[in-house]
Amino acid sequence: MPINYYIFLALALFCIGVAGVLTRRNAIIIFMCIELMLNAVNLLLVAFSKMHHLDVMQTNPATTVGTDAQLFVFFIMVVAAAEVSVGLAIIVMMYRNTHSIDINFLNRLKH
Amino acid sequence: MLALLLILIPLVTGVAAFFIKNEKVVKSWALLSAVVALGISLATLYYTDTTHLTFTKEWLPDLGSSFSVGLDGMGKMLTLLTAIAFPIIFISTKHSTYKDANQFYGLMLLSQAGLMGVFLSTDLLLFYFFWELALVPAYFLCSKWGGEKRISVTFKFFIYTFLGSLIMLIGILYLYILNPEKSFALQSIYKMTLNNRAQDILFWMFFLAFAIKMPIFPFHTWQPDTYEQSPTATTMVLSGIMVKMGLFAVVRWLLPVFPHAARGFDNIIIGLSVTGMIYASCIAIVQDDLKRLVAYSSIAHIGLMSAALFAGKANGVQGVMVQMFNHGINIIGLWIVIELTERQFGTRKMSELGGLAQKAPALAILLVIVALANVALPLTNGFVGEFLMFTGLYQFNVWYTVVAGLSIILAAIYTLNMIQKVFYGNTNALTEQAVDIRLNEKLVLSVLVILIFAMGVYPKPIIELTQASVNSLVSVFK
């Protein structure tokens, strides 16, 4: 399959994520959109990795060449998981304090 | 080794002073430290060998910078001035009270260490380090113990001088890059041959920092405000010694390194200096605040020094050397008198004072002598330096001398006005209850007066001390 399809899919996912972050006010949804953007990047990483090392992999299925990018994806997923846990904890705390998860309540950064 | 001690003693005692909570003890501690430094400084006058006068230790070998300090004639003179000034300042402010005295005296000693370092270092990076070290304590001293408007004024002072310093730092790095030996050492920099364009650029980068520090017109506006708002002890350091840093740096780091640019821009700088002399003298005439008056008078004097320096004639440069020392002595004397007046009456406004000669004759006599030295009356120390500087300036250009000479007359006007308004005439409600000065204050001022006359009648020792520095500088101009 040509690489273009992957790129377009990832781009679409990323843009949906950006649009969601920019337009939505619900913290949970924003979180989900961030995940969407991360996953778009993950998808691209895997796709490019496969594309670059296609020849090597076909001749020698046992090779470890070209797994770097896929390792990156795991890293990102781990970090994202950690981030989600911290982020959700923050949201919980926020809900406890404000009884809302609307981020416009959190415009205190100004002062 | 002695050179190193001159820095170390105030540095160590200064840090230690922060931990002495008792005000009386810290005052004595600071005085003790200053006296020891004076003793060492006097001792340096007897040695001429390099083992006593220089010290080198690796500092940043990868950068080509070492911790190297050394004393030549000019360095000896200026360290001696610093060493004389601090005990005098400490004794004369004995009866002034400062909140958090430990910090005050600690910072004072640290600034002494910085000043000593500036006069001693023979490595450009080290010089820059001490240049800043002298500035930072002064900033804290002004902003914590100063007058009402101290915060904005010291902020201005800091930004002003720091701007100059930063531009100089860039210049230092540029110079370092151009140096094929990749070294900051004085001798290595002196050996460099820079092309004219590089000299022109670097000259202004360095000169700006020095011009602000001196200060010469039109970079001077931080100075009257800062002098006015600082505690007088700090003002003495600032005006007596710190302005000499600028002149010293010109002699040590500017003229020998960029001789072509110095010759090329001499007319601009002398023109600015001479303009500043007349300008500042005129402004001094209309001041009512004693501190501002002395501040402007100091700008006028510094203007003459920088003009004579850039004229580059042997007599003039010799005069600058003599005057650097003598101006320090005189202006500290003036500040002491102002401090004593302000402490007693709570005002520095001349219009509110008057008739003090009846009530405090000793103070009046001592002030008159110091003030006359400040207007360069013959047989006082001010005359020797000014005479030589004018001679040098005259050899450079007649008309600069004529214009600069007008400041002699203007100086007489504002000085006599001050004497008249503060000391003569009748007493008023405020000065009716005045008392004369204490013994320790009399003593300090008498020491200054003795120095004034000794240097004025027999200036030979100080001329001989600095002659070698003058010769080497003048040879640059030929």
Next chain:
Amino acid sequence: MSNILEYIWLVPLFPLIGFLINGLGRNYLSKTFVSIIGCGVLLASFAASVYFFMSVKSGNSEVVHLFDFISTNSINIPFEFQADALSSLFLLIITGVGFLIHLYSTAYMHEESSTHFARYFAYLNLFVFSMLLLVLGGNYVIMFIGWEGVGLCSYLLIGYWFKNTDYNNAAKKAFIMNRIGDLGFLLAVFWMIQQFNSVSFGEVFAKSPQASVAVLTGITLLLFVGATGKSAQIPLYTWLPDAMAGPTPVSALIHAATMVTAGIYMIARSNVMYTLAPTTQTVVAVVGLATAIFAATIAIKQNDIKKVLAYSTVSQLGYMFLGLGVGAYTGAVFHVMTHAFFKALLFLGAGSVIHAMHHEQDIRNMGGLRKKLPITHLTFLLGCIAIAGIPPFSGFFSKDEILAAAYEANPVYWIIGVAGAMMTAFYMFRLYATTFLGSFRGTQEKEHHLHESPAAMTIPLIVLAILAVVGGFVGIPKVFAENAHSLEHFLSPIFAQSEELVKKEHALDHTKEIGLMAASVILALIAISYALNRFSKKPELKEAEGFGKILANKLYVDEMYDAIIGKPLKAISAFFNNVIEKAGIDGFVNGIGDGVQYASRQLRLLQSGQVGSYILLMVIGIIILFIIQLFVQ
């Protein structure tokens, strides 16, 4: 054996010691002790001067090198004294007249408290020390030390009663006016250093003939500017009349006998340079003559006894400069000497009158003092005759020598000079008649208290009167007796070089010279008799009107100076302070700070605190970067 003149430093040392003792011990010493010290050091100094004078008279002279003062590797200015005919003569005048005035002061100042009494004598001693430095200095820098030193002492003594603001202003004015002249002096010294690389008299005069006339004219003109300040010539004379604020003996010592003659001494000392610069000589002569006549006209309408004498001093100094300008150096120095005698006498006499009148100085309130103050009256009269130039009193010989030389140079000088001399005779006898003749016009009580001054005051008067009468005999002109001008003979080594340069033959024949003398004496006598007639019976009591009022107000010169220099200087200073300094430079500096603050405030608005807007901005930023990446490359 070394030359006895090596010890000439003793002469100024004594007053210096006196100054230190009186100055430092002013709180502890009694008035008697202060008087003894103050006068004693002067007497010692005088004795030493006489001794050295005798030595010089026998043909001795010496440049005494004491120590190196300012010596750099390009110039050497030693602290040296010049002991020769000119300086030794001035030493005699300064210490001799100075001693008499010190003696006089012990009585005159007796009302002062002992601290102030000691302060007075300390200043007086310091003044004599400075004056001696001035005349002894072996180069222009040492001379300048004394030059500024006497200015300082003059300042201190004029403002001696420092509670009075007017007196302080007068003192300040004197110092500043002197400083203006001093700047000229200094510039001349700088020029000399550049031209001759030396300031020592010997070397400068030896090298002068090789220098160009333009250079010498410049140097001498600048030196003359210095002289106009110190010796109160146009345009810097206005301080001298105001200087009468000081105690009267001070006026006698400083503002008549010694300090004001410093300019004449300096030019006489530099005679070689002046002779080589004829343009300057003309300027000196014209300024001197103008001052002489100008001050004399003002003196006619003054009513303050000391002001009359002050303007008379300015006028007489003008004559001395006229003498210098026409090359009659001996005549000028001669007039300095005789003037020191009779003017000190007149001032001390005036002091005696003021003392008797309890500090009344307005002559309109005096009159008829002849009977009450017989000694003062007689000596004052002798002084008036001497200054009017009636033979054989001292003023006649010296003034005539100058006028004769002026006639040789230009007869117009002589005519104006004689007119001035007539005016001198007129106003001096106006003063004399109004003060001493007629009847007393003060209050009964004041008349009751009138008394002759004590011996400490009258003895100096008598001594000075004798000197004023006979002092002229050291300079009898050739017309009367060949080789009788012993002063000329004594001073000849000083002016030898100048005379060689000019080599003029004595153009004036004897009959003509006697004719000129007779004319000036007759004119003076007419003026005297007119003044005596007019003022002894009906003194001028009303306020002057018309031109007389302008004269009484000193031709409004002070007001003019204030309008031309004083006010503009203040205005310009205020302009610098308020406009350029505060609004201009500081405004610019603060403007940079304000600009940064303003820009920051505007930029701060971007920080809304909304997380969404931050992210939006970030995205926009990324998009912009993408666009740059895509399109720019």
